[in-house]
Amino acid sequence: MPAAPSLRTTSLHPVHCALGARMVDFGGWDMPVQYSGIIEEHNAVRKAVGLFDVSHMGEIEIKGPEAAKLTEYVTTNNVSKLKIGQAHYSGLLYDTGGFVDDILVHKVADNDYFLCVNAGNQEKDFEHIRSMNRFDAEVNFVSDQYSQIAIQGPKAMATLQKLTPVDLSSIKYYWFADGPVDGTPARIAHTGYTGEDGFEIYIPPSETHRMWNLLMEAGSEFGVKPCGLGARNTLRLEAKMALYGHEIDASISPLEADLGWIVKLDKGDFVGREVLAKQKENGVTRKLVGFEMRGRGIGRDGYEVYLDGAPAGWVTSGGPAPTLGKNIGLCYLPTAHAIPGQSIQIMIRNQPVDAVTVETPFYKRAK
């Protein structure tokens, strides 16, 4: 089934169609939302291993003598703390303190940083970083050079290890190594967006189809499943990982989004610092908090949240948590109430339904 002409496709698009995946428009990309079923795919990742085509994600390089300075200036986390071969989650902010995007920064060398950014934001991110470049550094848009496959689940390492001489057990969580996967040069990162152990590999688009088949074969003894964006969403929600356009966007700061841990105010000047410093001093007025439904129903994105009978916030993401057997979600509430144990109501089809705020993440894997 060819994609609508306005939609972009990854190099694995024919594979998804051949597998009978249900395709959706995801930020301008024709992507698989599910293959066998969201719950089955979700469970495969929690219990064994799943493969995700995440080739739509963007890649940006920052290189040159002052690459570290530029990366430090445009992101919120502490770039100078990164060792070569290490990665971290970070924020790319406007000077208003709102998010341009949330990203992964990989330190390839002292003068070489590799950014993984959201598909729908990649051009915007590139322009933003370039506009902030008053350093001796170059910013390269390299999305076309990479496809990305995420291998996630307790059997991810055993699956990928069959195809690479790189000792995966020596790559710590949120570190990466460059090395061959079945002879193809790859960047192998011990990262993921599922709350489960796993790897994300960056490979040349021409090799993706071959690599996908090899991984499916390598994982077959564990019951590997191809997984779509539907399972990716339920998995990341259980692990309380933010999704751009939901928990975070241009109007929301990392302190509001409960992402204070990626904001390093003492690292020196960076874009958005001034506003964040004020927010830190004065406190934010609203904050992200998790909830569980108590009444029957599912609080979903955009639904209003009521506190003591009055509208007080909104749901950013919500749905069933297959691992927990509950209906969960994230919402913004006035800071004083954005703590566990608050009784709230979610307005579902004009009916208030009881829910309660809870500790997050909802799911944490046993280490």
Add this chain to the structure above:
Amino acid sequence: MYPENFRYTKEHEWVLADGDSATIGITNHAQEELGDIVYVDLPKVGTRLEQSKSLGSVESVKAVSEVYSPVSGEVTEANGLLADSPEKLNEDPHGNAWLVKVKLSAPDEVKSLMTASEYQTYVGAEK
């Protein structure tokens, strides 16, 4: 696949009429399109339904879908099975996982709906 004695709507509901009473459900095509069904919201007994107006909703992991009543009438029973086991709707949409039973207020409405073969053609063309 689609029972001959049912009638069907363009929104993928079915109705099985017997005199002035009827059973309403969603079609196999509908459950396939929705994927894993995790919640079903049904009207209470005594609710008056109007043809083509919302009857309730069915939620999959990803999304909420309205269910439209194929006929007008009063709800006499809502399927209690679906409160605890919404996934039955994926397994047996034309059988045990019916949604509501109604007392028809305009039994002739049923005749305006698609027959099994018309519906089969309709969903075939939609793909």
